[in-house]
Amino acid sequence: MFVLVVNRFDGSKNYQSRYELPEERVQGQTLLAVLQYIKQNIDPTLNFTSHCRSAICGACAVKVNESAVLACDTNIETLFKSYETSTLTLSPLANFPVISDLVVNWDEALEHLGRIHPTIVPKKESNTEDGCVQSQTDLQRVLPAWDCILCGICASQCTRYSQSRNDYLEPFAFAHAWRTAFDSRNADPLFSCKAAVENGLWRCVHCSICMHVCPKAINVAEDIVDLRKLILEHRRPPRH
Template identity: 30%
Template sequence: MTQSQEEEVILKVKRFNPEKGYWWAEYKLKVDRFTQFTEALRRIKSEQDPTLSYRASCHMAVCGSCGMKINGEPRLACKTLVLDVVKKYNNNVITIEPMDYFKPIKDLIVDWDEFYERMFKIKPRLYQAKEVLEGKAEHRLKPEDQRELWKFAQCIWCGLCVSACPAVVIDQQFLGPAAHAKGYRFLADPRDTITEERMKILIDSSWRCTYCYQCFNVCPRDIEPVTAIKKTRSFTKTYKDKSEIAERGEKHVEAIHESILKTGKLAEAPVYLKTYGVLQSLVDLVYMSKTGKLKYALVQERPVQNINEIKKIIGE
């Protein structure tokens, strides 16, 4: 396709208002290979339907305000080209919906209040030493520290990762991937002075992540919030006031390491026993017996051949 060539597409927009609820509206328009979804929506609003509502501001993937679901995927509308989606799905009919998890206000516009509450819980700013604030000293950041922090400082609060995350739906105590990306940026900053307070805010929540990697898949800035969560978990060893879920998480990691070290495999029964303890394991064994799954808990794992090679890989 050349720059001047156009192709007709059908955008099916899931609309909403409090009086009517949800309904679908279809719009036909011609687009070229440079047409972003923000431009397509602007044309629909200005040329076909002035009642259509959506958010967009910078049009260059910086403000994060144009998040929406395009063919079921959380995306920034300004960073997504219409014909790229047509090519990906081999279909010129494209669905556009408001992001999941967020409460809809009107059409593609959603309520950000709860998202911002979670983001501000992690205190998203640097708390410097008193001497620095008084101008008596200065904080310098080493290049290696800057490299560690830079990726996570790029979060634009677009909410796509939260929209894709199943854990925030089922666990209100999980702060969400965006909050953890921003939280780790300050937790790992050597200039910050409230490390203990940050650990109290972040560590319990970090062990509530299910590691589904959806945040990794949808982030438009390649921030990898799940990596920030993994790194936050590493602070658990130095934190004294651990919650039950953090202690259990540490036991689980130790059990997996021990299993792989001994057998070269993930032996589920011993890992479960060490993670949850004898009493809880007995309760669950009764349930497994009733459901006919007890045989899986009694499988005897044989060590892999050349177990020493496995030990070399994990540094033992």
């Protein structure tokens, strides 16, 4: 018998629910499939979010014990084995306000992403007939950051953001600043950097946890280093 303990919230109080699962229910199953089984067969009041079931929408991220994962991309049998236990505890992502059970509110996180202005300032040639042509090499450079599915796992696990949410941003916001700053079509690479600096770019402690937990292997810690270097390269020489 396997057990999932879920840390829940009903809008006013926190409590736990315990779900017992026979071995055949977890064999070869994803965590999301098991959550759906619980909702359909054991407890219809359990709330969680999901959509694509293919690791591309980012909706199903939850915490298992202390580590955030994508529920649709995580084999629950392997999880039990890796923790060497028959009981796992599920919680909503950390560093997000909880709406209900495993469902978190993204309003603040999206407002933070907006602060970065993750858009490019088009070069003049964008208005010409040929448009602004980007070479394959230049495209390949920024392509990894486009893989971000806004799952929130890096925000849940970030050392610095967990310490203080008032003077730092969810790591993915810096990944999107990097994506725009290093896009060869961008006429003003520093456009997103300014907002990144104002929102904590120099406060990252380089623990690299964001890189290790990201389901898309986005290296935000390295992106932050790149942004810092870019800013230093464009620094005005001191006046005498």
